[in-house]
Amino acid sequence: MAGEGDSTAQRWLEAELAGRADEADRLFGALAGDLTAARAPARLADRVALAVGGAEAAAGAPSGRRRAAALVAVLVLGAVAAVWALLALLPFLGSAAVGLLNFSAEGFVWVVRAVEGGLDGWAILRRVGRGLGEAVSAPGVTGGLVVVEFVGVAALYALHRLLRIGREPRSKEDKQW
Numbered sequence: 001m002a003g004e005g006d007s008t009a010q011r012w013l014e015a016e017l018a019g020r021a022d023e024a025d026r027l028f029g030a031l032a033g034d035l036t037a038a039r040a041p042a043r044l045a046d047r048v049a050l051a052v053g054g055a056e057a058a059a060g061a062p063s064g065r066r067r068a069a070a071l072v073a074v075l076v077l078g079a080v081a082a083v084w085a086l087l088a089l090l091p092f093l094g095s096a097a098v099g100l101l102n103f104s105a106e107g108f109v110w111v112v113r114a115v116e117g118g119l120d121g122w123a124i125l126r127r128v129g130r131g132l133g134e135a136v137s138a139p140g141v142t143g144g145l146v147v148v149e150f151v152g153v154a155a156l157y158a159l160h161r162l163l164r165i166g167r168e169p170r171s172k173e174d175k176q177w
Helices: 008-018 021-037 044-059 064-116 121-136 139-163 172-176
Strands: none
């Protein structure tokens, strides 16, 4: 049984885990009422400070100076990493932009010559499709596409876990669906 000093969220969680549905519903209503009754901070900085303060209280956070030093260290490391990544990728970005411009100019010239030579729209689309198929079937491009798909699936799974709303199923029939 929950003690008097326990928060509403703790008592709700205990009631939910113990299977006391009526008490859990009542406590969840009280918890939701507390959340909606609380005045939202006006600025994002206030929200972040409020969230960090709650996490620090739960984890036994370090003192203010250590926290400030850690925040400065994280910001400096992030800035250094961003600058390093930009400098490392800059040559590739420039060459990729030049390659894209050359490719689009060559493609435009090819389409104009094909139309002047008597090719119809379907023949042009057939050649473009064949070229795209050959480009995509290259091992490096195929591997890159597979990696992007795996990253997308992982991101969708994480998003699903973050946005899952509702209760966990209580019966075996609910778990099947």
